[in-house]
Every structure is written in structure tokens, then in C-alpha cells.
Amino acid sequence: MFDLFQNLALGFSIAAQPANIGFCLLGALVGTLVGVLPGIGTVATVAMLLPITFGLAPVGALIMLAGIYYGAQYGGSTTSILVNIPGEATSVVTCLDGHQMARQGRAGAALATAAIASFVAGCFATVLVAALGEPLTKIALWFGPSEYFSLMVLGLIFAVVLAHGSVLKAIAMILAGLLLSMIGSDIETGAGRMTFDFAELSDGIGFANVAMGVFGFAEIIRNLEVSKESRDIVQAKIKGLMPTRQDLKDSAGAIARGTVIGSILGILPGGGAVVSSFAAYTVEKRFSKHPERFGKGAIEGVAAPEAANNAAAQTSFIPLLTLGIPPNAVMALMVGAMTIHGIVPGPQVMTKQPELFWGMIASMWLGNLMLVVINLPLVGVWVSLLRVPYRLLFPSIIVFCCIGIYSINNSASDVLIAAAFGLFGYWLVKHDFEPAPLVLAFVLGPLMEENLRRAMLIARGDPSVFVTRPISAGLLFVAAVMLALAMLPLIRKRRDEVFVE
Amino acid sequence: MARRRQAGRSAVLLKIRAPRDFWGGLALIALAAIAYWATRDLGGMQGVAFGPGTAPRIFAGLLAVIGVVVAVTGLLTDGPDIEGFALRGPAYVLAAIVAFAVMMQGMLFVPPFGLVASSFLAFMISIAGSREMRWVESLIAAAAMTLFCVVLFSWILKLPFPLWPSFI
Numbered sequence: 001m002f003d004l005f006q007n008l009a010l011g012f013s014i015a016a017q018p019a020n021i022g023f024c025l026l027g028a029l030v031g032t033l034v035g036v037l038p039g040i041g042t043v044a045t046v047a048m049l050l051p052i053t054f055g056l057a058p059v060g061a062l063i064m065l066a067g068i069y070y071g072a073q074y075g076g077s078t079t080s081i082l083v084n085i086p087g088e089a090t091s092v093v094t095c096l097d098g099h100q101m102a103r104q105g106r107a108g109a110a111l112a113t114a115a116i117a118s119f120v121a122g123c124f125a126t127v128l129v130a131a132l133g134e135p136l137t138k139i140a141l142w143f144g145p146s147e148y149f150s151l152m153v154l155g156l157i158f159a160v161v162l163a164h165g166s167v168l169k170a171i172a173m174i175l176a177g178l179l180l181s182m183i184g185s186d187i188e189t190g191a192g193r194m195t196f197d198f199a200e201l202s203d204g205i206g207f208a209n210v211a212m213g214v215f216g217f218a219e220i221i222r223n224l225e226v227s228k229e230s231r232d233i234v235q236a237k238i239k240g241l242m243p244t245r246q247d248l249k250d251s252a253g254a255i256a257r258g259t260v261i262g263s264i265l266g267i268l269p270g271g272g273a274v275v276s277s278f279a280a281y282t283v284e285k286r287f288s289k290h291p292e293r294f295g296k297g298a299i300e301g302v303a304a305p306e307a308a309n310n311a312a313a314q315t316s317f318i319p320l321l322t323l324g325i326p327p328n329a330v331m332a333l334m335v336g337a338m339t340i341h342g343i344v345p346g347p348q349v350m351t352k353q354p355e356l357f358w359g360m361i362a363s364m365w366l367g368n369l370m371l372v373v374i375n376l377p378l379v380g381v382w383v384s385l386l387r388v389p390y391r392l393l394f395p396s397i398i399v400f401c402c403i404g405i406y407s408i409n410n411s412a413s414d415v416l417i418a419a420a421f422g423l424f425g426y427w428l429v430k431h432d433f434e435p436a437p438l439v440l441a442f443v444l445g446p447l448m449e450e451n452l453r454r455a456m457l458i459a460r461g462d463p464s465v466f467v468t469r470p471i472s473a474g475l476l477f478v479a480a481v482m483l484a485l486a487m488l489p490l491i492r493k494r495r496d497e498v499f500v501e
Numbered sequence: 502m503a504r505r506r507q508a509g510r511s512a513v514l515l516k517i518r519a520p521r522d523f524w525g526g527l528a529l530i531a532l533a534a535i536a537y538w539a540t541r542d543l544g545g546m547q548g549v550a551f552g553p554g555t556a557p558r559i560f561a562g563l564l565a566v567i568g569v570v571v572a573v574t575g576l577l578t579d580g581p582d583i584e585g586f587a588l589r590g591p592a593y594v595l596a597a598i599v600a601f602a603v604m605m606q607g608m609l610f611v612p613p614f615g616l617v618a619s620s621f622l623a624f625m626i627s628i629a630g631s632r633e634m635r636w637v638e639s640l641i642a643a644a645a646m647t648l649f650c651v652v653l654f655s656w657i658l659k660l661p662f663p664l665w666p667s668f669i
Contacts (some may be wrong), residue, residue, distance in 0.1 A: 184555035224590030412606035461549030
């Protein structure tokens, strides 16, 4: 326990350096901005800003990128409540009750509840990351190649189970992602694989190109289809930012439950902020004494999902920092950011670079504090940004993305590859394929193949090693159960219902 | 809707009942086949060790199996039609990105134009893809965005981009 405080003290001494406070604030501001603006996702933003972090110190770069991720969770709720359009996928359910509250003249209370819920959840999740970091790092020491492989299988299966739509199609996306990740030189023999004799492909496809294509460009193409958006901003002046005593009493339980649900789903690979907000809302509605109030401005319907998405955004750093496995697409980009600075994510980060590990955790708490200030008193500033029409926004995003991709390698072919993935992503959406599992598999692919090959070599070509080693067998068993459950018709129906709601 | 479509194509031997699944599945099979073909020259298992081609072929095989199942599902169960593909949006977005790439690096017969001209033109092409484009507003916005990018990328971040065309 004493160690924990000592470590946190070290973390705060790093995070409180003026430069790092600056990066934290910058990340929180950019995060809020993309959170507020509909049509710009977190993944695309982090991918866009990746090249910008080249010149920064690693701690500062990671603090800023992390700030963007959890900052977007705060900002997303503002648009949901005031405009009834989710600013971020994680705030979809917040629209239901949040906008109703705004219509009833309680926009201030809704915004404040969302911010308070996010803050409470953020504080709890920060402590959780700090507390779980060390024990999990120790567990990682027992992991051999077969355990790592099985863990990644489990992560990908989670991504399948939590994706909406057909389970089979999600698995197909995983396999396609794995195949795409194998383009380029083989790690062991150096043989060029599936390069079709293009020199541009000999180093493989850059992750940023894929992410920017399927999340950035494809999203824009999709948004352009919708002819004209109607933004029905609640015009009345927002007053009474402080929630009443009754509001706080009503939402306290929901915040606590949302935080717990979000923390758990965030840690699981493949989970993440989107699913946890849906789950928290469903739980609140099901266990409420007055489920009929939901959808008509129930304050719990704002508090629970907002607590859950922020908690999940933060606990998703746990598998990344302790095991080196990114549980979702944003964390996958963080792997990219760490690799740029020569840091290999995994258990050794904590022992070899404690100032990075603890500095980042401490900055999360500071960032949450800043976000409450950024979001509540300054809410008017963000709302006025919503008046910038999309027709001016999307060309800016395109230009910014192009320059971002180009700057990574000074290569025009990277830009063209991203454009191709944009069209591919558009095609995927039209055929009900979800791009998120593909991107996750694309990132995990090289790690997975390396561990698979090592495990097989150690076991002298005997594949039973994955089920005879206990930890590996346990992980695979959980994966199999999850997959079986997802395929069962009854649960599948319930799962679809949750997404429809 | 689905019923009417089926009646119209009753002559077809097997009806495509869920086109999104059917065509999606076929595309997966094609993807797997391309991947399998592309790994034809790569070594397979060498004793107990994986060769460079082993893992891609395993995954391509699995993908083909799932592709078949998805396509067959498309024949056996009902599903929604494929939404029409828009042409305008993708065409302009694509044109803007390609224009940026070509002008920035200089390709084919195009000399390198530098960051200013590339960003400005990419902005103007993409904004033309929107149906609500207004000329004056667009030109001002494009100029502002170009200025912002020059300040951010060239001045603040000091990325070594040429700003102006190389041939002037």
C-alpha cells in the first residue's frame, strides 16, 4: 500500500511539471472539441495527431493522447444533451434522457450531472488503474508465448461478441484484419509476403493509414450521404448549472453502478466505452423502480452511461500498460505512439520507465479535474462551435488527415493507401461489416503470429500446448464460452435489443 | 418489399434473399482466394517450425470457410437490400485525397506543388462534394485552413515540408 502512494507521488511530480500540465490541458481541450463535434471520431483524431507527437517527449505525447480519449467522453455528452445528436458514439444513449431533460428546461442539470458522473467515474478508474497495475504486471511474468496467443484470441473474441450484428461477419473481419497485417516482410525470414511486388507494401501497411481510412475517410463519405442535417440546438439560455440536492440523490446510485460496469468492461479486451454506456443504461432501466420514466428525462439515464463511458475509457489503459495488449482501436493507436518513441508496451514499462507509467496515471486525474472546468463554465463556447456547418468541417478534416498521413513517412503512397481503405470502409458499412474488429485484429496480428510461431516451435509443433498449459487453456475456455453464448439465439436476441435501444 | 423482389426474380434458380450477406460473403471468398494465391511462393511448414506462408494460408482458409457460410446465409435467410452507393461524395473525397498526394510529392507528369497549393486545392475539391457549397465562403475557409496548416505543421511543428512549388 505504501508503495502505491510512493508511486502516485512520483506520478504527480511528473504530471505536475508545467510542460506536462500544458499537454494534459491541450489533450483535454482537443478531446472536448472532437467530442462535441459530431462526425469526428476519437480514433480518427488520435490518428491525425499521432504525427504531431513525433517531436514531443514521450511522457508529454502520451499524456496528451490519453487526454484526447477521455476528454472526448466528456464532450460527447454536451452535444447529446443540447442537440440530440451524439457527439461521440459513446454518448448515443445519453441522447435519450439527456435531450428530454434539456427540453424540460433542465439542460443545466443534465450537463452538470454528466460532468459530475464522468468526474467521479474518472477518479475511481484512475485509482483502479494505479492499484491493478502492479499485480497484473506480476501475472504477466508468468506468461509465455502460448499464454499471450490465447489472451489475444480472447481479446479478439470479445471484440466479436461485443460488436453488433452478425457474429460470423465479425469473425470474418478479424480474419481479414489478420491477413492484412501480414502484408509485408516476414519477421523471421524477411521474405516479402503478399506484396504483389509493390515496393510500397514491402514494409507492410501502416496502421495509421488503415485507421484513418476506415474511420476517418469512410465516415466522411458516409456523412455526405445524409443530405442535410437538422441541428435543433436548445436555444434557451442554460441556467441553473448546479443540480439540486434531489438530483444528486437520484443520480448517486446510478453513477456508482455505471462506474463499476464501465470499469469492468473497459478492462476486457474488445470492450470499451461504447458498449459500457449501453450496458449501464440497460442495467439502470431494468432495475429501476420506475422504468417508465426512462426516455422522458430520467436523470439516472444520463448519469449511468456517462459514468460508464468515462470509467471504461480509462480502465482500457490497464491491459495496454500491463500486458502490452491494446483492448480497442484507440489503445492500438497508443501502441503506435509508444513505438514511435521506442517504448515497447508491456509489463516492462512499469519497471523500466516508472515515471512514464505513473506520470500518465496521475495526469488522468488532473485531466479529469480540468475537464469539469472546461465543460461546465465554458459550455457556451462549445455550443457556439456547433454552429460551424459540416460542409466547412469535413474538407478541413480531409486536408488535416492528408497532411497527417503524409508527414509520417513523407510518402504520397501512404495517403493513397488510406484513400483506398476509405472506400473499403464505405463498402464494409454498406454490407453490415463492422470495421472495429478488423482494425483491432490488424494491430494484434503481428504480435499474435509471432507468439503463435514461438509457442509452436517450443512445443515442437504440437498444437495441444495451447490447451495443456493451464493459464492458456483457461483463457481459451473463456473465449469459447463467450463465443458459444453469443451464438445462442436467446442471448443474441437480447444483445440485439440492447443495441436497438 | 422483399416479397415483391422475390416474385420478380422467381426464374432465378436460387434466390438471393439477403443481398448484403450474399455479396459480402462472396467478397470474403475472393479476398481469401487472393491472399492464398499471393502466398503461393512462400515456404510452408519446415519441420516443426512455421514458414512465412503458414499463418497467412491458415487465416485465408478460415476466411474462405466463413465467406461460404455468410454467402449461403444470404441465400437461406431474408435480409435488407443493399443501400445504394452514393457516387458524388466518394468521388469528390477521393479526388481531393489523390490530388493532395500527387501534388504534394509530384507524381506522373505533375511537379511538386508544395503544401500551400496542395492543401488549398484539396480543400476546394472536397468542399465541392457537398451539395451546399457556396463559393465565397468556401474560398475564405480554404484560405484559413491552409494558413492554419502552414502555421501548425511548418512553423510550430517544424515538419520539413516545401511550402511553395519547386518550379518557381
